[in-house]
């Protein structure tokens with residue numbers, strides 16, 4: 111049985127991806143800060159699921175949690191770097207600098223730290239890494255500022271990682287979802303349910319189940335196939351024109 115570690119399995123994409131991989135016969139290690147949610151998911155999914163709680167911005171806690179994995183579970187075949195967040199939609203310069211730093215600490219520094227920790231084992235097992243970036247890393251929008259920049263980092267880090275891992279047999283993919291209804295906007299707006307509801311209302315956005323299915327599809331391609339990049343949007347979402355400000 112193969113083992114996947116999914117960061118951010120307490121909600122949204124990560125939680126449904128844990129469900130999908132368990133259904134597909136994988137052992138799943140799910141992470142996140144909310145221990146209670148990991149426990150609830152463990153009760154739902156049974157012994158194929160193992161939750162470990164840590165804050166991905168805390169390198170010591172993360173190393174200790176990963177080191178505490180039982181020997182069989184520590185043989186990880188696939189890392190899905192999903193944990194991440196946006197904070198705020200305010201255009202620069204009227205932003206909260208702490209929010210910008212938290213996005214960098216989580217989406218960039220947390221992601222690269224766990225990748226580096228697990229890389230020796232992934233190379234030994236010719237495993238795989240799937241990083242979750244975003245359309246926000248490819249298409250600028252007002253207020254996207256640091257969030258979009260962290261996701262552009264994730265895209266380029268993924269491509270560069272694939273280059274570094276040339277010849278190792280390790281697969282690397284970056285998945286770039288567009289608008290999807292999860293707790294993402296509740297987090298971004300710091301609990302503004304009305305804003306979250308109105309963003310998704312009538313938009314028929316992507317769902318966590320859509321992304322779980324896509325991630326499982328990427329992971330189950332024949333061993334010689336590498337999906338480099340995959341951008342996915344709801345049909346309702348497309349591109350806006352460039353703007354011109356006139357005096």
Ligand code: NDP
Pocket residue numbers: 117118119120121122123124141142143144164165166167192193194195196216242243244245286287288289290291292293294295297
């Ligand atoms: P959710 O808010 O529903 O889930 C985010 C997950 O990330 C949670 O499990 C959360 O766990 C975890 N997480 C956040 N911060 C930390 C931290 N410091 N330490 C550990 N875990 C953390 O959002 P989504 O499922 O939508 O987001 C998943 C990924 O997809 C993110 O990287 C997001 O940027 C990306 N994405 C989302 C899109 C969308 O429209 N929803 C579109 C494109 C990309 P906990 O709070 O328990 O720590």
Ligand code: 8X3
Pocket residue numbers: 243244245246287288289290
């Ligand atoms: C989330 C998609 O467009 O809300 O990464 O930034 S968007």
